[in-house]
Amino acid sequence: MKRPYDMARPVPPEALADLATQVAAPRRFGGTSAPDQVAAIRALAWRAWRTxxxxxxxxxxxxxxxxxxxDAVAAQPDGISIYGPGLxxxxxxxxITREAMLPGRPGYDIMVARYAPMLEATPAYVWTSTPGNSRAEALASxxxxxxxxxxxxxxxxSLHPVSQALxxxxxxxxxxxxxxxxxxQGGTVQMLGRLGYGPAVPPTPRWPAATRIRPA
Known part of the structure; x- marks a missing residue:
């Protein structure tokens, strides 16, 4: 979820332990809500996003x-959806136009103004890694x-991938x-995401499943 998370509500260790069970060896799960480590990852994620x-x-x-x-999201419900109050x-x-999203333009400034507090409001991170970096390992991840x-x-x-640094x-x-x-962890980090308690949001737009399935 691309929203600020509730910084007054920490992610409990039990939740991270539950999430760890979703990743099978030899792939590895990592997660932290430790303030010092969260701050270091948050700073890296922001620098990478800016790059x-x-x-x-x-x-x-x-x-x-x-x-x-x-209207554009309804017509083509894929990609990066930019809609909602204010947007x-x-x-x-x-x-906000494609041209305005270039550095130095108004839309770009709006994007930065929204992303900075969103990425800052992150109480925990999770990530996955693999021993190597093969295509099969990436797909499994x-x-x-x-x-x-x-x-x-x-x-x-709520889980929001922040994969720019990868x-x-x-x-x-x-x-x-x-x-x-x-x-x-001695391997290759494949995914990194911010984790926390976010606000209630409507479902993300999606194409009807039947339009994405190719007949045999």
Missing amino acids: EATTEAAHLESVDLMRMGR DEAVAAGQ GRDWLRLNLAATGLGL QEFPAMAEHYAEAQAMLG
């Missing part, structure tokens, strides 16, 4: 997938992450190395 947001090619990959405003009005007023997300939801928690392009190399050293 992606100021690297034009990487940032444009996200901009190209943005669905701006409730729909900004889209209608022409403040993806399945683990889906199970983690469902389990977190079942516990009343991206492999030159401008991110320093953050990638820091993330692997901090969290890799």
Whole structure:
């Protein structure tokens, strides 16, 4: 969930222990609500987010997938949905457009203003790692992450991937190395996410399942 989490409500150790059962060996689960470690990961996640947001090619990959405003989301319910109170009005007023999402433009400033407090309001993190970095391991980690997300939801928690520091392009190399050293447990970090108690939100828009299934 891309919202600030309740910093007055810590994630209990029992919840992290429950989530750990969703990841099977040899893949590994990591999680923490320890303030010092959370602060270090939060700082890394913010630096990596800013690096992606100021690297034009990487940032444009996200901009190209943005669905701006409730009507656009309804017409194409995939990618990055930008709608809701305040955002729909900004889209209608022409403040949020693809062009405006470039650095130095009004939409970009709105994005930064929303992301900074959101990433700051994070009481815990979870991550997964694999012994190596093969395609099979990456796919298995993806399945683990889906199970983690469902389990977190079942516990009343919100999970939001913040994978910028795990991206492999030159401008991110320093953050990638820091993330692997901090969290890799001798392997490769595959996923990283912020965890906490978030506000109630409506379901994320989705295509009807029948439109995503190819007949045999």
